[in-house]
Amino acid sequence: MPAPDKLAALASLRRELAGKVRSGTEFLEECERRDPEEATALAGLDAILGGGFKRGRLTEIQVPGPSRGGGLVLASLLARARQAGQYAILFDVGSGFSVESFPERDLESLLWVGCDSAAQAVAVWDVAARDENYRWFLLDGRDCTPEDWRAVRPAQWQRIVGQMREREAVGVIFARGPVTAVAKDRLELVSPLGLESLHQDREVIAASLRFRRVDGGAGENAGRREGGERRMAG
Amino acid sequence: MEERKRKSDTAKAETGYAVIWCRDFRLQALKRRGGRDLPVALVDDTQRQSIVLCCNALAARSGVAPGMPTVQALARCPLLRVDRPSEASELVASRLLLETALAWVPGIEETAPGILTLDLSTQPESDWIESAYRLCDRLARLGLEVVVGLGETPALARIAAQTALHEGAEVWQLEPSARLVQLDRLPFLVAECGTKLREKLQLWGLASLGAFARLRREEVAARLGDEGVELWLRLTGRLRRPLCLAKLEELFEEHHDFEYEEHDREPLFFLLRRFIGSLAGRVAATGRGVAAVHWLVSFADGSCQARRLALPEPSLDEEVLFRLASSPIEGLEMKAAVIGLRLRFEPSDPVATQRPLFGKGLRNRHLHGETLTRMRKIVGADRIGSPRRLDTHRPGVCERAPLAAELGETEGPPPGPPVTGPTLRRYPLACRTSVQLREGKPLRVESARLTGVVIEAHGPWKSGGDWWHRGQSWERSEWDVALLNHGLFRLVETPQGWSLEGYYD
Numbered sequence: 001m002p003a004p005d006k007l008a009a010l011a012s013l014r015r016e017l018a019g020k021v022r023s024g025t026e027f028l029e030e031c032e033r034r035d036p037e038e039a040t041a042l043a044g045l046d047a048i049l050g051g052g053f054k055r056g057r058l059t060e061i062q063v064p065g066p067s068r069g070g071g072l073v074l075a076s077l078l079a080r081a082r083q084a085g086q087y088a089i090l091f092d093v094g095s096g097f098s099v100e101s102f103p104e105r106d107l108e109s110l111l112w113v114g115c116d117s118a119a120q121a122v123a124v125w126d127v128a129a130r131d132e133n134y135r136w137f138l139l140d141g142r143d144c145t146p147e148d149w150r151a152v153r154p155a156q157w158q159r160i161v162g163q164m165r166e167r168e169a170v171g172v173i174f175a176r177g178p179v180t181a182v183a184k185d186r187l188e189l190v191s192p193l194g195l196e197s198l199h200q201d202r203e204v205i206a207a208s209l210r211f212r213r214v215d216g217g218a219g220e221n222a223g224r225r226e227g228g229e230r231r232m233a234g
Numbered sequence: 235m236e237e238r239k240r241k242s243d244t245a246k247a248e249t250g251y252a253v254i255w256c257r258d259f260r261l262q263a264l265k266r267r268g269g270r271d272l273p274v275a276l277v278d279d280t281q282r283q284s285i286v287l288c289c290n291a292l293a294a295r296s297g298v299a300p301g302m303p304t305v306q307a308l309a310r311c312p313l314l315r316v317d318r319p320s321e322a323s324e325l326v327a328s329r330l331l332l333e334t335a336l337a338w339v340p341g342i343e344e345t346a347p348g349i350l351t352l353d354l355s356t357q358p359e360s361d362w363i364e365s366a367y368r369l370c371d372r373l374a375r376l377g378l379e380v381v382v383g384l385g386e387t388p389a390l391a392r393i394a395a396q397t398a399l400h401e402g403a404e405v406w407q408l409e410p411s412a413r414l415v416q417l418d419r420l421p422f423l424v425a426e427c428g429t430k431l432r433e434k435l436q437l438w439g440l441a442s443l444g445a446f447a448r449l450r451r452e453e454v455a456a457r458l459g460d461e462g463v464e465l466w467l468r469l470t471g472r473l474r475r476p477l478c479l480a481k482l483e484e485l486f487e488e489h490h491d492f493e494y495e496e497h498d499r500e501p502l503f504f505l506l507r508r509f510i511g512s513l514a515g516r517v518a519a520t521g522r523g524v525a526a527v528h529w530l531v532s533f534a535d536g537s538c539q540a541r542r543l544a545l546p547e548p549s550l551d552e553e554v555l556f557r558l559a560s561s562p563i564e565g566l567e568m569k570a571a572v573i574g575l576r577l578r579f580e581p582s583d584p585v586a587t588q589r590p591l592f593g594k595g596l597r598n599r600h601l602h603g604e605t606l607t608r609m610r611k612i613v614g615a616d617r618i619g620s621p622r623r624l625d626t627h628r629p630g631v632c633e634r635a636p637l638a639a640e641l642g643e644t645e646g647p648p649p650g651p652p653v654t655g656p657t658l659r660r661y662p663l664a665c666r667t668s669v670q671l672r673e674g675k676p677l678r679v680e681s682a683r684l685t686g687v688v689i690e691a692h693g694p695w696k697s698g699g700d701w702w703h704r705g706q707s708w709e710r711s712e713w714d715v716a717l718l719n720h721g722l723f724r725l726v727e728t729p730q731g732w733s734l735e736g737y738y739d
Contacts, residue, residue: 066739067720082644094662101656101658105644108620108642109638110620111637112634113613127608131602132597132601143659193721195692195715195716198722200654
């Protein structure tokens with residue numbers, strides 16, 4: 001049993017420090033509140049998104065054709081996730097992911113899921129979205145056609161976004177065109193890569209990537225279509 | 235040298251054993267939950283004449299003794315309750331004994347029914363006595379009265395346990411520093427030596443174990459032979475043997491045989507939940523976790539289905555264990571009625587690692603395991619994993635490893651050569667291509683996927699390997715080409731022809 005004077009000193013020290021010292025949990029919660037965005041290493045992307053990817057939201061990155069830098073954005077996100085010690089899950093439609101294109105270290109926090117179709121990828125995402133272990137959900141649907149996306153039930157997107165919002169996860173879809181109306185941010189990669197980029201430092205190429213915000217248009221069409229489907233279902 | 239000697243002495247002092255002895259184990263196993271206030275005897279009625287195997291203190295007070303004919307025992311004690319030994323009760327009591335002892339130390343030998351020998355080297359010597367008393371209390375609450383003997387070797391601990399039985403003590407320690415002095419007070423009976431030897435020693439005028447232990451080994455060997463030497467070695471602490479450790483695999487098991495044929499899954503789930511609650515409590519009492527769950531369902535047609543379900547990390551969460559065990563039963567094909575269910579927990583040593591406060595790793599490994607199982611059902615088991623490169627230059631070869639449960643710190647750029655160029659996205663199937671060449675360089679590409687004019691080409695980048703493995707050699711020439719209005723592609727020439735491997739993005 002410690003001496004009463006030591007207990008009194010300890011109590012006064014606690015009172016004195018009460019307002020100055022936070023617990024680890026409080027500190028982490030404060031950090032989360034302070035940074036609602038997940039910034040990336042891509043200045044152009046962060047600028048257009050207003051600081052980075054919003055947690056609990058779905059973002060579409062439209063890559064209109066090959067060699068626009070979609071893979072570079074993906075590589076950048078994997079590097080970001082690994083650096084922050086967060087797990088990412090990649091739903092790879094077509095299984096075109098080439099492991100040698102990514103630094104080995106960035107793959108440590110990645111779970112790769114090979115999918116046959118967009119519908120299958122979304123079905124797996126629907127399962128994975130309930131798992132609190134993952135912070136980044138990436139869907140690589142660059143080889144999917146608009147018909148593939150139409151096979152996805154809109155309710156699944158709604159459920160996925162709901163789960164992501166609950167867990168403050170980040171969802172990014174890489175596709176050739178618009179995918180779903182539930183995506184709040186829709187960007188397009190507009191700068192084609194030249195053959196000289198094959199020998200350039202990846203950071204240099206990534207810095208040169210240009211993005212454009214896509215508003216309305218096809219996205220709205222997608223929304224109208226989903227709305228229509230919902231009405232029909234109702 | 236001095237210091238090493240001191241360390242060695244200290245280590246030796248901490249080597250110790252305990253023997254847990256459950257007197258009249260077969261009787262106690264049967265009367266664990268009641269009948270202690272009556273004179274009870276276990277009898278063997280398989281022979282021509284029924285005889286008493288063992289009896290409790292009340293019966294002994296009335297003159298009943300082991301080996302006595304049952305008729306005689308009943309004549310001496312008319313209120314004597316006579317029972318047959320029960321193998322099932324003994325099995326339950328053995329498990330209880332072992333499980334309770336496991337909460338003390340992990341190294342346990344089941345020396346004989348109702349007798350356990352424990353290796354105490356994993357616990358500080360200062361805690362032995364307290365732990366022994368605690369164990370006696372816990373077992374008493376479970377209806378088993380035991381004594382504990384502590385000693386330097388298994389043999390000395392057994393002598394200590396016998397002494398405790400004779401002196402009516404709960405715990406008795408034969409201390410290494412005062413061993414001979416303590417042995418001076420002990421009769422030969424507690425050393426469990428043969429009657430002939432005991433009589434011979436008494437004829438010699440030896441009255442205690444201490445007096446015998448003080449004799450010289452050569453003299454004992456010359457006069458008493460192997461039996462005498464064996465006793466001398468036991469008493470002097472020179473007879474050491476490794477313990478034959480008890481197997482824990484089948485310790486935590488429950489089973490139920492249905493009295494009627496069961497066609498529904500609901501009763502199985504009910505039983506599972508009940509078994510899990512009971513087994514998890516028993517595993518928890520030993521300070522361990524559950525590493526895997528085994529279940530076996532027996533059907534009326536003689537078939538059975540069994541599964542071993544491993545957990546991502548040891549757990550005692552009953553909900554997690556139930557989800558794990560019940561999900562395969564949900565998909566079980568009930569071709570015939572169920573007649574039995576057996577559930578077994580595989581215990582594991584407690585997880586000794588402490589995760590850092592701000593640690594980077596999986597938050598919930600059980601949930602991760604369940605998510606993987608569900609995702610595998612959708613896409614297939616071979617299409618999920620953390621991609622890892624293999625030690626080869628062959629492009630596109632990788633393995634899918636389990637996701638790392640803990641992530642190390644990352645500082646600075648990734649190790650290895652600097653990362654250059656965009657990433658490659660492979661086509662799922664090699665796209666056969668017809669290539670028009672000019673001066674050895676691709677000029678025009680035609681394929682089912684796309685057709686285009688090459689505006690710039692870099693290459694060829696030749697590679698090959700595995701020629702030292704029969705039938706596995708490979709060689710290829712790669713071209714990086716920019717196709718007009720299409721983008722950057724990788725064109726590959728192999729002995730089988732040209733193909734478009736993928737595009738850079």
